[in-house]
Amino acid sequence: MDTTTYDYDLVVVGAGPVGENVADYATRRGLRAAVVESELVGGECSYWACMPSKALLRSGHALRAARRVAGAREAVTGSLDAAAVLARRTSFTDGWADDGQAAWLASAGIDLVRGRGRVVGPRAVQVGERVLTARAVALATGTVPVVPPVAGLADAAPWGTRDATSADHVPPRLVVLGGGVAGVELAQAYASLGSRVTLLSVSGLLDREEPFAGEHLAGALAADGVDVRLHVTPTRVDRRADGVVTVTLDDGRVVEGEEILVATGRRPSTGDLGLDALGLSGALRVDETLRVEGTDWLYAVGDVNGRALLTHQGKYQARAAGEAIAARLRGTPLDDGPWGAHAATADRAAVPRVVFTDPAVASVGLTEARARESGLAVRTVEHDLGSVAGAALEADDYTGRALLVVDADRQVVVGATFVGRDVAELLHAATVAIVGEVPVDRLWHAVPAYPTISEIWLRLLESYGRPS
Numbered sequence: 198m199d200t201t202t203y204d205y206d207l208v209v210v211g212a213g214p215v216g217e218n219v220a221d222y223a224t225r226r227g228l229r230a231a232v233v234e235s236e237l238v239g240g241e242c243s244y245w246a247c248m249p250s251k252a253l254l255r256s257g258h259a260l261r262a263a264r265r266v267a268g269a270r271e272a273v274t275g276s277l278d279a280a281a282v283l284a285r286r287t288s289f290t291d292g293w294a295d296d297g298q299a300a301w302l303a304s305a306g307i308d309l310v311r312g313r314g315r316v317v318g319p320r321a322v323q324v325g326e327r328v329l330t331a332r333a334v335a336l337a338t339g340t341v342p343v344v345p346p347v348a349g350l351a352d353a354a355p356w357g358t359r360d361a362t363s364a365d366h367v368p369p370r371l372v373v374l375g376g377g378v379a380g381v382e383l384a385q386a387y388a389s390l391g392s393r394v395t396l397l398s399v400s401g402l403l404d405r406e407e408p409f410a411g412e413h414l415a416g417a418l419a420a421d422g423v424d425v426r427l428h429v430t431p432t433r434v435d436r437r438a439d440g441v442v443t444v445t446l447d448d449g450r451v452v453e454g455e456e457i458l459v460a461t462g463r464r465p466s467t468g469d470l471g472l473d474a475l476g477l478s479g480a481l482r483v484d485e486t487l488r489v490e491g492t493d494w495l496y497a498v499g500d501v502n503g504r505a506l507l508t509h510q511g512k513y514q515a516r517a518a519g520e521a522i523a524a525r526l527r528g529t530p531l532d533d534g535p536w537g538a539h540a541a542t543a544d545r546a547a548v549p550r551v552v553f554t555d556p557a558v559a560s561v562g563l564t565e566a567r568a569r570e571s572g573l574a575v576r577t578v579e580h581d582l583g584s585v586a587g588a589a590l591e592a593d594d595y596t597g598r599a600l601l602v603v604d605a606d607r608q609v610v611v612g613a614t615f616v617g618r619d620v621a622e623l624l625h626a627a628t629v630a631i632v633g634e635v636p637v638d639r640l641w642h643a644v645p646a647y648p649t650i651s652e653i654w655l656r657l658l659e660s661y662g663r664p665s
């Protein structure tokens with residue numbers, strides 16, 4: 198029995214969406230919690246990632262939506278008002294001020310300690326001169342961007358995603374490095390705002406998704422005027438005296454822009470947390486309750502554990518971790534078996550992902566390739582999304598595709614991908630089917646309303662075959 202007196206039951210390092218939720222769920226179960234934050238309460242997502250990037254995209258999507266429908270198309274005579282879009286974006290960041298979120302923490306009974314946290318021993322976090330002790334510590338410090346080792350790049354004052362999401366102007370030309378989610382979303386956002394965008398990727402687009410997702414998106418970006426160059430390697434970057442950035446590619450060609458955005462991935466923000474001294478080097482390995490393996494007091498939740506770099510999935514982990522910490526400290530039963538209240542089981546089975554481009558890419562669970570790699574006997578069914586009545590009504594030239602990955606042994610859906618405009622809202626049905634392990638035969642009784650885009654489910658089931 199530990200009779201030590203601690204300042205808190207729980208100290209959370211990092212007040213992004215995940216840290217806030219770990220503290221909230223633990224506090225709701227009666228723990229005394231503090232969060233330590235070195236920048237803004239709300240983290241990357243609120244100020245430099247999810248919210249501003251989606252706000253930058255939304256106006257362009259609305260304009261394109263009107264242009265796709267006869268009758269509305271004729272009413273659209275102008276282009277986007279970039280200044281108004283940037284102003285709307287700023288409103289979604291609360292002007293990069295965290296008063297509202299700090300006030301929410303206070304209202305939830307959670308102490309906020311401003312400063313950089315460092316773990317200085319088991320159950321001890323130093324912030325400035327102060328050492329906070331706690332029965333449990335949760336790291337929710339997120340990630341930092343990776344800048345690839347391209348000659349001259351670091352000296353060319355590149356934009357990171359923070360610069361792109363908080364910019365106060367639209368560069369005439371923008372070079373985007375990276376064909377992942379951040380690269381494609383910001384390439385389309387800036388193209389809609391009037392930049393001439395060149396997107397460079399050493400790989401294809403969205404390589405971790407079904408191959409047709411990147412193919413559809415490449416076509417759509419090209420139609421938006423983005424110069425998409427895939428499987429190219431930048432070898433040198435220079436910023437000339439006139440301010441123009443030049444990027445030399447391995448094929449000898451040179452591309453130019455007023456700015457270059459680096460969106461080439463992220464790594465866990467663990468660099469200065471003091472973990473080496475605790476014998477924890479490299480990636481943090483966590484169990485199903487997000488507790489760091491080999492410890493009984495340290496947790497790593499959200500982006501920092503590298504499981505799924507997504508706000509909603511990190512917040513899901515936070516709900517499990519906050520309650521698991523409370524259960525352990527209060528001595529109440531732990532429910533950490535598969536799909537238990539204290540286990541982040543969905544991290545392995547059903548992570549929903551949405552790329553908020555036009556067309557959007559919405560996917561959950563396993564791709565066909567991942568399912569086969571993991572040894573499942575799978576059957577896939579694919580269908581043209583544009584062929585359902587709801588899609589034809591949505592836009593005159595609706596194009597898209599949908600695919601289900603079915604575990605042929607268990608007869609349950611293990612993966613789904615939808616590509617098309619406004620498909621993000623289709624995704625949750627697939628997530629429910631996967632998490633609920635709903636047999637394919639039963640899905641025939643889940644009737645999609647007519648005429649909605651959800652009728653794609655019926656078409657996919659028809660392709661799979663009606664139960665005999």
Ligand SMILES: Cc1cc2nc3c(=O)[nH]c(=O)nc-3n(C[C@H](O)[C@H](O)[C@H](O)COP(=O)(O)OP(=O)(O)OC[C@H]3O[C@@H](n4cnc5c(N)ncnc54)[C@H](O)[C@@H]3O)c2cc1C
Pocket residue numbers: 210211212213214215216233234235236237238239240241242243245246247248250251312313314315337338339340358362379466469470498499500501505506507508509510511553
């Ligand atoms: C451009 C872009 C767009 C994105 N869009 C989406 C999207 O649409 N949907 C989605 O689900 N995800 C999106 N993401 C991912 C999303 O931003 C992250 O998954 C999410 O922010 C992770 O939350 P977190 O709390 O784990 O980390 P963060 O939000 O990174 O928060 C970590 C916090 O910890 C603080 N911190 C770090 N170290 C310390 C320390 N030593 N002491 C004190 N404080 C510290 C940081 O200041 C920060 O506030 C996007 C990411 C990017 C880059």
Ligand SMILES: NC(=O)c1ccc[n+]([C@@H]2O[C@H](COP(=O)([O-])OP(=O)(O)OC[C@H]3O[C@@H](n4cnc5c(N)ncnc54)[C@H](O)[C@@H]3O)[C@@H](O)[C@H]2O)c1
Pocket residue numbers: 345347374375376377378379380382397398399400401402403404430431460461462463505506507550551552553
């Ligand atoms: N809508 C969303 O949910 C959303 C949006 C943005 C970001 N995010 C999250 O943020 C994380 C980071 O996103 P990201 O797009 O930065 O990373 P990513 O890992 O998804 O993609 C990195 C891309 O950069 C390319 N690349 C790597 N080195 C390169 C180089 N030297 N030159 C050119 N291209 C190079 C890769 O081939 C890849 O296409 C993602 O894992 C995602 O989960 C989510």
